[in-house]
Amino acid sequence: MIELDTTTPYFADKQDVLDEILSRYPEEGRRSALMPLLWEVQRNERYISEARMHEIAEIVGITATEVKGVLSFYSTYHEQPVGRYHIQICSTLSCALAGADQMYDHLVEELGIVNGETDAEGRFSLQKAECVGSCGTAPVLLVNDTYYERVTKSRCHHLLEALRRDEMPEPWRERGGDTVGAEKAQPVGRSAPVTGAEGGEA
Amino acid sequence: MSDQAAGTPELINSRHDSRYEVTMYRHVGVEGAHTLDYYRRHGGYEAARKVLTSMTPAQVVDEVKASGLRGRGGAGFPTGVKWSFMPPPDGGPRYIVCNADESEPGSFKDRYFLEDDPHQLIEGMIIAAYAMHVTFGFIYIRGEYYHGYERTVAAIEEARQAGLLGKNIMDTDFSFDITVHRGAGAYICGEETALMNSLEGLRANPRLKPPFPAAAGMYGRPTTINNVESLTSAVHVINRGAAWFASMGTEDSKGTKLYQISGPVHKPGVYELPMGATFREFIYDFAGGPTMEAKAFIPGGSSTPMFPWEDRFLDMPMDYGSLAKNGSMLGTGGVIVIPRDKCIVDALYNLVRFYAHESCGKCTPCREGVGHWLPRMYQKLLAGLGRPEDVDLLEDVSSNIRGNAFCPLADACIMPVQASLKWFRDEYEYLAEHGRPKYQKSDWWQA
Numbered sequence: 001m002i003e004l005d006t007t008t009p010y011f012a013d014k015q016d017v018l019d020e021i022l023s024r025y026p027e028e029g030r031r032s033a034l035m036p037l038l039w040e041v042q043r044n045e046r047y048i049s050e051a052r053m054h055e056i057a058e059i060v061g062i063t064a065t066e067v068k069g070v071l072s073f074y075s076t077y078h079e080q081p082v083g084r085y086h087i088q089i090c091s092t093l094s095c096a097l098a099g100a101d102q103m104y105d106h107l108v109e110e111l112g113i114v115n116g117e118t119d120a121e122g123r124f125s126l127q128k129a130e131c132v133g134s135c136g137t138a139p140v141l142l143v144n145d146t147y148y149e150r151v152t153k154s155r156c157h158h159l160l161e162a163l164r165r166d167e168m169p170e171p172w173r174e175r176g177g178d179t180v181g182a183e184k185a186q187p188v189g190r191s192a193p194v195t196g197a198e199g200g201e202a
Numbered sequence: 203m204s205d206q207a208a209g210t211p212e213l214i215n216s217r218h219d220s221r222y223e224v225t226m227y228r229h230v231g232v233e234g235a236h237t238l239d240y241y242r243r244h245g246g247y248e249a250a251r252k253v254l255t256s257m258t259p260a261q262v263v264d265e266v267k268a269s270g271l272r273g274r275g276g277a278g279f280p281t282g283v284k285w286s287f288m289p290p291p292d293g294g295p296r297y298i299v300c301n302a303d304e305s306e307p308g309s310f311k312d313r314y315f316l317e318d319d320p321h322q323l324i325e326g327m328i329i330a331a332y333a334m335h336v337t338f339g340f341i342y343i344r345g346e347y348y349h350g351y352e353r354t355v356a357a358i359e360e361a362r363q364a365g366l367l368g369k370n371i372m373d374t375d376f377s378f379d380i381t382v383h384r385g386a387g388a389y390i391c392g393e394e395t396a397l398m399n400s401l402e403g404l405r406a407n408p409r410l411k412p413p414f415p416a417a418a419g420m421y422g423r424p425t426t427i428n429n430v431e432s433l434t435s436a437v438h439v440i441n442r443g444a445a446w447f448a449s450m451g452t453e454d455s456k457g458t459k460l461y462q463i464s465g466p467v468h469k470p471g472v473y474e475l476p477m478g479a480t481f482r483e484f485i486y487d488f489a490g491g492p493t494m495e496a497k498a499f500i501p502g503g504s505s506t507p508m509f510p511w512e513d514r515f516l517d518m519p520m521d522y523g524s525l526a527k528n529g530s531m532l533g534t535g536g537v538i539v540i541p542r543d544k545c546i547v548d549a550l551y552n553l554v555r556f557y558a559h560e561s562c563g564k565c566t567p568c569r570e571g572v573g574h575w576l577p578r579m580y581q582k583l584l585a586g587l588g589r590p591e592d593v594d595l596l597e598d599v600s601s602n603i604r605g606n607a608f609c610p611l612a613d614a615c616i617m618p619v620q621a622s623l624k625w626f627r628d629e630y631e632y633l634a635e636h637g638r639p640k641y642q643k644s645d646w647w648q649a
Contacts, residue, residue, distance in 0.1 A: 024381040026295060026338060028421045032383070034403035039345075039384055060403065073405040073562075074386035076345050088346075092307045093504060093552045094464035094538055099647025106647075130389065130556050131307040131504075132346045135464035135536070136471040139647070145348035152648045175231045175314065177462075177471020178224070178488075 009055050010041050018059070034060050034070060038077055046086070047078040075129070083118045083125035085163050087111075088142040091128045094135035103139055103156060104128065110160055124163070136176045146171050214450040215478030215519065217488070222450070225438045226431070227460060227474040230318040236353050238360040241321035247366055249440035250328045254374045262333035266436055268444035270456030275301055275392070275429030276503065276533045278455075278522045281436065287416035288424050291335040297425040298331050300341040300433060301397060302350075305389040307504035307556060308536030311460040311472050312430035316343060316350030319434075320357035324380065326433030328371065329440055331378045334426055339380040342397055345387050355382050389560035393609050394427040396562065407564045408609040431460055451477035455521035455532075465539035466493045475520070482516040485537065497542040498625065501525060502533025504553050505614035507621030508540070530621070545639035546626040550619055551580035557615035565608035572607075572615045575599050583630070586637035593630045597623055 011018045021040060025032040037056045041048050048071060050064070057064040071077045089107065091100050108114050111124045118125035134140040137149035141159070148159055148171050155172075162169045214222050229235040229244060241247070253262050267282030288296065300323065304312040315323050327339050343351050358380050361367045369377045388406050390396045395409035398420050419425020435457060439447045447457045455477040461484055464470045468490025475484060481499065485491060496511045501520070507530040509515035518524050525532045540549055554576045561573040579596050582588055596619070604616045623630060632640040 024383075026421070028295070029402065031403035032401055035384065035386060035400070039386070062403075070403065070405055074345075074388050075559075076387035091552075092556050093549060094308060096549075096552050097465050097538075097541070097544065097646055099645075102645065102647040129346075129387070130559055131305060133304050133310040133313045133344070135308050135310050135538070136462060138464060138470075142346065147349070154649060175471060176469060178227055178230070178473045 010052055031060050031062065038071060042077060047081045083123050085123060085143050086125045088127045088129040090132045090134065090140045092131035095138040095140060098138035100139045103151065106156065137174050149174055213452060214476045215452060216483060217475045217479060222476055224474045225458060226434050230314045235318050236320055236357060238321060238364060246321055247325055249437045250325045251372055252440055253329050253332050254372050254376055259333045259335060262329060265444045266439055269439040269447035271435050271439060271447065272522065273429055274431035278532060281432050284426060285334050288334045288426060295338060295423050296336045297420040297423055298327060298336045298339045299425060299427045300327060300430060301427050302341055302343040302430050303385050303391045303397060305344055305392050306534050306536065308464055308500060308538045309462060309503045309534040311462050313347055313350055314472060315430050315434060316347055316354050320354040322434045322437055323430055324357060324361050326437045327380060328378060329436050330428060330433055332376055340401055341380060341382045342385060342401055343382060344385045351382060351384055390562045390611060407562050452519055452521040454523040459535055461520065461535040463489045463537040466541050467491060467539055468493055478519040478521045480517050480519055492539055495542040496539050498540040500538040501530050503536040504618065506531045506533040507617045510625045543641045543643035545641045546622055546629045547583055547633050547639060550622045551584055553618055554580055554615060561611060567603045568607040568612040571599060571603040572612050583633050588634035590634050592634050
């Protein structure tokens with residue numbers, strides 16, 4: 001399980017990080033720093049505890065209730081710790097037409113958790129997401145902040161295998177679409193599969 | 203296509219026209235295209251230099267107006283006109299916000315600019331900021347686009363180092379800087395007033411208009427919100443001139459645009475085409491056609507009412523007016539192809555569930571109608587528990603929501619539902635009557 005010291009203020013020894021975030025916004029917009037402060041905490045602690053909400057409230061000059069009101073509005077802030085590999089699966093139409101529903105069932109079977117859950121080891125958590133803007137390369141999984149696109153059954157299998165070994169595979173970045181012009185649009189990178197076992201680009 | 207009437211060259215409205223050239227999207231996907239060095243080697247920041255050193259702000263606004271450029275975020279409001287709504291400068295702060303919260307299902311064009319060509323966006327923002335006497339800019343990027351966020355932040359830093367952002371840009375009197383703000387998963391932030399609330403650290407509920415953002419936007423200051431592609435288009439309007447931009451398209455829709463396609467087609471992705479090209483040209487000539495029998499297509503993102511797969515619709519030009527005339531919208535230009543074997547009720551339930559999830563809860567018709575009634579009625583039908591009168595009830599509920607919500611989100615859900623009932627009512631009725639869908643395929647996942 002994840003054990004975090006939430007008694008020491010998060011920004012106690014990170015004054016530079018705090019200053020940088022606050023400096024991004026005009027003076028009249030101090031409250032604008034709220035979302036990036038939440039992001040900063042969550043990226044490191046994988047969730048935002050009550051203690052952190054109070055700390056951020058004080059920095060921004062609002063109440064902890066207001067912080068929670070904002071945090072709970074958005075789908076991607078967590079009030080409970082997520083796994084080291086937080087898997088989001090896009091479930092919206094283009095991905096559904098490419099098999100996202102079956103992929104979700106497969107993940108449930110493989111990981112033993114359902115939408116919104118974290119496994120006992122704290123390794124995996126699973127979340128159904130709404131359209132993540134990868135419709136042309138559906139279906140798609142996000143592992144933490146990384147997109148894995150055109151996830152076939154075998155790619156999904158290799159990805160999970162790698163994550164179980166604590167390896168984050170290089171994403172096979174594909175663009176699809178336009179390929180015209182002199183210097184243009186070979187897809188970024190090769191369409192390299194996770195293990196080199198199977199091919200990529202259609 | 204080659205007929206020329208009395209000396210006026212015909213508008214370019216096909217990518218097969220030899221006069222057409224891909225511009226905005228030319229460098230997306232090229233290794234290293236996100237760097238300042240690459241961008242400059244390919245003519246980058248020349249448009250910004252041109253406006254800062256040889257044009258007045260009013261001239262820039264006029265040029266964009268003359269180009270006929272309309273907002274590429276979905277609503278299609280003329281960009282130059284929007285810019286001209288900003289009040290005269292009074293010495294106080296004024297803001298521009300780039301809406302990169304791309305969240306409309308079926309849309310994924312802006313993402314690649316952020317990842318592969320962020321300098322093009324920055325240049326567009328400099329041009330817009332200069333035209334509107336803006337002092338500071340925000341780019342609001344949806345939270346999931348982390349790679350795009352990193353690339354854009356890095357590009358801004360590069361631009362600052364090179365004197366392209368910050369104080370006295372290119373040694374002129376003009377100063378302007380940009381901050382990047384990450385969203386956190388809320389479709390409603392695509393609505394410009396909700397986006398501003400989110401940027402101010404509030405819950406992203408939409409604001410009442412008026413006042414419009416140009417009068418009272420970010421922190422109550424004059425503000426203009428533009429889509430990523432509107433701003434990158436402005437770069438080329440300046441580079442090549444309004445007349446060049448207006449030489450492409452149709453009567454009411456000028457220029458070049460990014461179209462996206464997803465669903466079962468051979469080559470899904472983003473393509474740049476002149477406005478007014480037909481769906482047929484796009485779907486067959488560029489996306490390679492459907493991989494299985496298709497029965498419908500959504501023309502411009504999930505909010506736009508679908509069409510059945512018929513010649514009269516496939517041959518429709520992809521422009522604002524043609525779509526409106528046929529009861530739909532161009533939206534973001536994100537086409538989704540729906541195969542025959544997909545149960546249309548199930549397809550619509552997927553979208554209804556999306557809007558139910560994204561309803562912000564501010565107003566009753568959307569919170570109760572879109573958030574609760576619609577998904578439950580679809581669930582009932584799909585569970586095989588429907589009765590024939592449920593289809594009428596669905597229609598009734600829809601027409602009671604439409605036009606009665608606080609912001610466009612509810613209508614964005616209702617209009618596609620109504621279109622599906624219009625064209626595929628038989629599938630709803632079959633499901634309600636038999637308790638199972640007319641088309642039952644469910645194994646879409648590739649090995």
